[in-house]
Amino acid sequence: xxxxxxxxxxxxxxxxxxxxxxxxxxxxxxxxxxxxxxxxxxxxxxxxxxxxxxxxxxxxxxxxxxxxxxxxxxxxxxxxxxxxxxxxxxxxxxxxxxxxxxxxxxxxxxxxxxxxxxxxxxxxxxxxxxxxxxxxxxxxxxxxxxxxxxxxxxxxxxxxxxxxxxxxxxxxxxxxxxxxxxxxxxxxxxxxxxxxxxxxxxxxxxxxxxxxxxxxxxxxxxxxxxxxxxxxxxxxxxxxxxxxxxxxxxxxxx
Numbered sequence: 696x697x698x699x700x701x702x703x704x705x706x707x708x709x710x711x712x713x714x715x716x717x718x719x720x721x722x723x724x725x726x727x728x729x730x731x732x733x734x735x736x737x738x739x740x741x742x743x744x745x746x747x748x749x750x751x752x753x754x755x756x757x758x759x760x761x762x763x764x765x766x767x768x769x770x771x772x773x774x775x776x777x778x779x780x781x782x783x784x785x786x787x788x789x790x791x792x793x794x795x796x797x798x799x800x801x802x803x804x805x806x807x808x809x810x811x812x813x814x815x816x817x818x819x820x821x822x823x824x825x826x827x828x829x830x831x832x833x834x835x836x837x838x839x840x841x842x843x844x845x846x847x848x849x850x851x852x853x854x855x856x857x858x859x860x861x862x863x864x865x866x867x868x869x870x871x872x873x874x875x876x877x878x879x880x881x882x883x884x885x886x887x888x889x890x891x892x893x894x895x896x897x898x899x900x901x902x903x904x905x906x907x908x909x910x911x912x913x914x915x916x917x918x919x920x921x922x923x924x925x926x927x928x929x930x931x932x933x934x935x936x937x938x939x940x941x942x943x944x945x946x947x948x949x
Contacts, residue, residue, distance in 0.1 A: 716829035732834040739842045751850040755857030763865040772866045779858030780880035788850040789889040790937050793896035797929030801904035805925035808908025809918040836901040843897030844890045903929045
């Protein structure tokens with residue numbers, strides 16, 4: 696059991712160092728790597744748009760297809776628009792976009808930091824007197840936490856378009872009628888819940904990737920193991936947090 700306690704203590708220490716690094720930003724300019732933040736922000740936003748769009752369009756199309764096949768049998772095919780309009784912004788877009796970013800960006804964070812660890816670049820930063828958490832971890836956490844909600848909104852639009860393309864075709868409805876029904880089903884609360892989840896998902900994915908990257912073994916095998924662990928734990932964490940949100944939202948009547 697000792698290794699388990701050691702890993703838990705290391706994780707708690709890692710989480711505790713992050714607010715301290717945030718507080719140290721007040722000590723003056725030059726301590727926050729602006730160029731690195733801009734690079735990571737581009738990686739977490741513009742470069743992820745194609746894969747987020749493709750997956751969410753297909754997700755919305757699948758929801759519309761499955762819903763239409765079943766609801767038409769009951770004579771309630773019109774409610775396909777409601778199904779897609781509620782499921783996409785409330786659950787599916789946030790969770791699927793986060794899973795995409797865990798496999799894409801979380802693995803990249805882990806592999807990059809693990810490579811720096813293997814090349815002793817992290818040790819060099821410490822010798823120079825730089826705070827590793829503030830210099831390497833904080834920009835990644837801030838970038839993904841801030842930008843994942845925007846990707847979520849983009850994924851919502853893509854998912855609703857996918858539902859429109861399939862649902863309107865199967866139901867033999869005009870696009871205007873389908874969109875009107877979808878607009879009636881949408882609400883600000885659904886988007887607010889999805890955006891709140893996306894912020895937490897972003898912080899979770901970034902922290903997981905950075906943690907496994909900084910604590911990787913200093914060899915080529917360690918880089919691969921860190922990336923794999925970051926993806927697995929990131930996806931599991933997203934699913935667990937999403938389940939907690941679902942239970943709490945139901946209890947609060949949201």
